Amino acid sequence: MIRVAIQSKGRLNEESLALLKSIGINIDEPKRKLVSRSNNFPIEALYLRDDDIPQVVSSGTATLGIVGLNEVVEKELDVEMVARLGFGGCRISLAIPKSEDYDGPQWFNGRKIATSYPVILRRWLNENGINAEVEVITGSVEIAPAAGIADGIFDIVSSGSTLVSNGLKEVEVVFESEAVLIGNRNMDADSRKILDEILFRINSEKESRGKKYILMNLPEASLDKAIEILPAMRSPTVMPLASKGWCSLHSVVNESDLWDKVRALKAIGAEGILVVDLDKIIL
Ligand code: PRT
Ligand code: ZN
Numbered sequence: 001m002i003r004v005a006i007q008s009k010g011r012l013n014e015e016s017l018a019l020l021k022s023i024g025i026n027i028d029e030p031k032r033k034l035v036s037r038s039n040n041f042p043i044e045a046l047y048l049r050d051d052d053i054p055q056v057v058s059s060g061t062a063t064l065g066i067v068g069l070n071e072v073v074e075k076e077l078d079v080e081m082v083a084r085l086g087f088g089g090c091r092i093s094l095a096i097p098k099s100e101d102y103d104g105p106q107w108f109n110g111r112k113i114a115t116s117y118p119v120i121l122r123r124w125l126n127e128n129g130i131n132a133e134v135e136v137i138t139g140s141v142e143i144a145p146a147a148g149i150a151d152g153i154f155d156i157v158s159s160g161s162t163l164v165s166n167g168l169k170e171v172e173v174v175f176e177s178e179a180v181l182i183g184n185r186n187m188d189a190d191s192r193k194i195l196d197e198i199l200f201r202i203n204s205e206k207e208s209r210g211k212k213y214i215l216m217n218l219p220e221a222s223l224d225k226a227i228e229i230l231p232a233m234r235s236p237t238v239m240p241l242a243s244k245g246w247c248s249l250h251s252v253v254n255e256s257d258l259w260d261k262v263r264a265l266k267a268i269g270a271e272g273i274l275v276v277d278l279d280k281i282i283l
Contacts, residue, residue, distance in 0.1 A: 001042045002191045003035075005062035008047035012179050015087040016066040020045075023201035042194055053182075054079060060184045063191045064198075070156065070177040074119045080183040082195065083202060086209075088179035092117055094172040095163050096152040097145050102171045108132045108152060114144035115154035117175075124174045142166040207281040212258055215250045215274045217241060222268040223249070229264045252278065 006016045008030045020027055020043075028036040030047040037044045046062050050071055057065040058077040065079075068088055072079060094113070096102060105128040112133040115121050125132055135150050142162050144150040154174070157163060163170055181202075183195060218226055223238065226249055230236050236251040249270075253261050262273060 001044055002063040002194050003044045003046050005046045005048050005053045005056050005065035007050045010050060012088050019085060022205050057182050057184050063184050063187050065182045066179055067182060068177050069180045070175060072180065072182055074117050076119060078185060080185055082181040082183045083199060085179040085181060090156050090158040090177050091173045092120060092154060092175040093157045093170045094152055094154050094174060095168040095170050098167055098169040105130055111151035113152050113154050114141050114150035116141055117154060120175050121154045204280040204282050207283060208278040210255050211252050211278050212255050213276040213278050214253050215248060216265060216270040217272045218247055218249050219269045220245050220247050225268045226265060229261055
């Protein structure tokens with residue numbers, strides 16, 4: 001049994017649980033529970049504030065954790081970075097009042113910046129040789145300039161609408177983040193085995209993203225051309241049809257070029273084309 005720390009509420013909670021569900025792990029939602037055990041996988045969820053997740057994983061209270069990369073880097077704790085999870089995407093940026101002229105990082109020299117991410121900010125200031133004062137505040141960082149607390153802010157941005165509605169403009173993207181799976185450095189062999197199974201399932205799930213299963217009837221004479229249009233994982237599956245001179249062709253395509261492929265296949269005589277959602281691809 002291993003314990004995985006998950007955000008109890010907030011932006012990453014739903015997608016963390018959805019990720020576990022998508023890889024076949026049943027787990028109850030937090031609902032005032034601190035711990036909940038899966039009934040079909042040797043895992044137990046520990047529901048916490050995101051700020052506490054790097055610490056509990058680093059200390060071993062939980063073996064795994066799902067948390068924003070920004071929190072992991074900011075806390076400067078030694079944990080294993082196991083996988084990027086592809087959700088919770090955001091950036092941490094510097095922003096200043098939109099009326100200001102911005103002439104590059106030196107704008108911040110001698111100015112005051114409000115943030116909840118002082119470690120990541122100080123690193124950037126050092127790298128750029130900027131001497132600025134860092135004002136650490138938690139929550140509502142975006143109101144600091146209007147409140148006269150700071151000249152600029154360093155905060156999480158996703159759509160950018162919070163900045164706009166506070167009269168601010170984004171001037172430097174300093175850090176790109178997404179949800180990550182982290183692990184305790186000293187996990188034992190049994191835990192490692194469970195983690196390997198989780199990773200195997202996550203990768204199968206990832207592999208199927210943005211892909212569709214396509215099947216069609218095709219004149220056998222067009223088969224070579226169709227195989228050129230549809231390079232599949234190994235090679236497309238071809239099956240004979242009852243009507244002479246025809247076959248059924250199955251393959252996997254990227255959703256991004258699905259319609260180009262469909263047009264090309266129709267042009268060489270494909271009929272009855274079916275496009276089906278893919279759930280997992282086990283390589
Ligand atoms: O209660 P707890 O401490 O667990 O949660 P929290 O309030 O500290 O964090 P939460 O739930 O807001 O965010 C958790 C994680 O989600 C962050 O650490 C990031 O990794 C990630 N994330 C992704 C975001 C955003 N997108 C985001 N937009 N975290 C915060 N925001 C904020 C942003 O600061 C801004 O104020 O959302 C606001 C809206 O953003 P715009 O640009 O879309 O307007
Ligand atoms: Zn938090």
